[in-house]
Amino acid sequence: QQPVQSPQAVILREGEDAVINCSSSKALYSVHWYRQKHGEAPVFLMILLKGGEQKGHDKISASFNEKKQQSSLYLTASQLSYSGTYFCGTGRPAGGTSYGKLTFGQGTILTVHP
Amino acid sequence: DAGVIQSPRHEVTEMGQEVTLRCKPISGHDYLFWYRQTMMRGLELLIYFNNNVPIDDSGMPEDRFSAKMPNASFSTLKIQPSEPRDSAVYFCASSLGAGSYNEQFFGPGTRLTVL
Numbered sequence: 001q002q003p004v005q006s007p008q009a010v011i012l013r014e015g016e017d018a019v020i021n022c023s024s025s026k027a028l029y030s031v032h033w034y035r036q037k038h039g040e041a042p043v044f045l046m047i048l049l050k051g052g053e054q055k056g057h058d059k060i061s062a063s064f065n066e067k068k069q070q071s072s073l074y075l076t077a078s079q080l081s082y083s084g085t086y087f088c089g090t091g092r093p094a095g096g097t098s099y100g101k102l103t104f105g106q107g108t109i110l111t112v113h114p
Numbered sequence: 115d116a117g118v119i120q121s122p123r124h125e126v127t128e129m130g131q132e133v134t135l136r137c138k139p140i141s142g143h144d145y146l147f148w149y150r151q152t153m154m155r156g157l158e159l160l161i162y163f164n165n166n167v168p169i170d171d172s173g174m175p176e177d178r179f180s181a182k183m184p185n186a187s188f189s190t191l192k193i194q195p196s197e198p199r200d201s202a203v204y205f206c207a208s209s210l211g212a213g214s215y216n217e218q219f220f221g222p223g224t225r226l227t228v229l
Contacts, residue, residue: 002156030214041205041220042157049215087157091214100145100164100212104157 001025003090005105012078012112020073020108022088030091031071032102033062037084045073045086075110083112116140118221120206126227132194135224137206138187145213148181148191149205151223157205162213163189196228 003024010018022031029050034042048064048071059076075082089102119138127133139146148160161171166183174181178197183189193200203225207218 032218041222043220044217047215047217091212094212098170098214100169100214101147101159101162102214102218103159106156 002103003088003105005086005088005108007108008106009109010111012110014080014112014114015077016112018075018078018110020075020086020088020110022071022073022090022105024069024090026069026090026092028064028066028069028071028090029093031062031064032089032091033071033073034087034089034104035082035084036087036107042087078110078112080112080114083110085109118206118208118219120204120221120224122224123222124225124227126229127196128229129197130195131228132192133196133200133226133228135191135204135206135226137189137191137221139189139206139208140210140219141187143208143210143219144186145209145211145216145218146183146189147207147209147213147218148189149207149220150202151205152202160191164212193226196226198228201226201228 006021031048033045036042062073064071085107087104087107089104092098121136147162151157160173161181163183181191203223205223207220209216209218
């Protein structure tokens with residue numbers, strides 16, 4: 001099952017904050033976040049593992065809520081370079097053919113204006 | 115170090131023709147993934163390999179699609195015969211360790227247009 005991202009699109013001015021959510025109908029074991037700029041390939045941002053701590057670098061961080069089966073990506077003091085489409089990808093535990101792969105959400109389009 | 119390499123970067127072909135997309139993963143990576151991206155369906159996994167062995171091909175849309183990985187440094191995705199609805203960007207990605215627990219590195223993609 002594909003995870004569901006919300007919102008589908010966000011428009012910000014430089015310096016504003018944003019939160020992107022990723023919800024799964026199945027138990028979460030790992031959550032990846034990727035950013036894709038127009039015409040380019042997705043680029044890895046971070047990974048969160050079940051039982052792990054909140055991750056972050058610079059002004060982008062993420063949380064993992066096992067109980068809610070949800071992860072959130074936090075972008076603070078947004079910059080023009082943050083514009084792009086953000087994807088979450090969910091992973092399954094060891095065992096079975098699903099172990100090695102990710103299932104990606106539909107993406108959230110983030111636009112940052114000057 | 116070179117990242118994931120894909121060729122061709124762009125392919126325009128006519129319906130019914132055979133199309134072969136190529137991928138060279140990052141050296142040492144043991145997982146390789148083929149994705150297709152369209153506006154309608156988003157980023158969907160077609161097939162993935164572990165140590166050159168196909169593990170899950172449940173995302174391959176039809177028998178017209180086939181993928182091989184003859185060695186650790188090369189993989190192909192073939193569409194025969196191609197149809198207009200196959201038009202999409204096809205990405206190859208690789209990872210060191212299971213892709214669900216490790217960073218996946220994406221190639222630049224092949225933009226396929228089937229007329």
